[in-house]
Amino acid sequence: MLQSELEKKMTTQAHQTAYVQRCRFAREGATTYLGHLDLMTVFERAARRAELPILYSQGYNPRPMMVFALPLGVGIESTCDYLDISLECPYDAGDFAKEMNAALPEGLRILSAKSIPEPKDSIMSLVTTASYRFEAKGIRPALLKAMEKDALIVTKMAKGKAKDTDIRPLLLAVKSEQDEDADVVEIITLAGSANNARPDLILQSLKQYCGLDAEIAENARVVRTGLYAGNYPDTTPIEDCPVRSWSDS
Template structure:
């Protein structure tokens, strides 16, 4: 039975891209940028409860610093219904340069958050002769690298996270599909380290590579009806 006192929320899934100077923002700064743009657009945002209310936003998967995104996603919660056309028109006037709105739609009756549904991602790494490393990483038995966290460091194997290496006509492009999301997530900085340490890629080339996350893949939707 639904709660008659519950406040209704409308969930809008926005697809956007990021390039240029914005790729150097950390995730918290990107959140603030999106929040500021939404407020300036005077959209009827749904705010969190507590001493410091914030607009309720859920990003699908934060990109690493320096990584461009071609199709990024964020769920934005509203306290009033707004048409998608009106939503996009108003927000387009307030977002900063290099953040491009691509499309949006209303999300209805999804059990799991968008963050929990991310399972894979397509990436492109662009540096001289990058394509030559495609066969090497695909045929590798292991790709071990040291992963550092605040509390400890440990050795992990990236190879099980590599799902596909795409054919590319560009010899300077390494196009791949990898596991991504909260369960398993191949970080591009760790892959870059493996390319240098294990496969002999030029450290200068890899450190100066252009990295693009083309798109994300999502687990099938489970609705509240079953």
């Protein structure tokens, strides 16, 4: 086939209906050290090993249609993350989760899956807020101190250039459940494509402004514990968000 014919074929392919599995997943252990792109590949290969009817994108380079709600940075564990996996046909959500779990490497687990119609809003666009748990000696008082500051200017690297940025506006609240334990703290932050609080920058600010020891900060365990839609404090966990489908008017 000539290149021009191939191009024509690619553009005239009909839209295929996607049957989406909205998955809540967790990661820990060795897979914590994977970057976002590698994590995507790991899910993709697991789905292929499980021989699930994954839907592929069209075009020159067909890819499995998988959308993560929010990339997980290297070194960050999660007890509650989300991704949408598109399938070619309807599939029982319980079976889907079970089969994926049998194929995923140790440390990655689908906690629950839900069959949803093809969503009009990408799962990424829903995310406004995240919660993180930090575990390190004396981290709770340090973070409480940070919350009292008006500004927390940290330097972040973007496109090879150092840039100063104030992360204080991204920190919304400290959860109070563990208030008796100084070494654990959970924080709610802004998240998503517009304003996103990076946990490593939060730790950096604690080191810089709140007297947290550098080595302790570097060794802090960071766990993402939730992703939410809506404006804080009226937030909804992603899995409880109503799905607007293409057939809704």
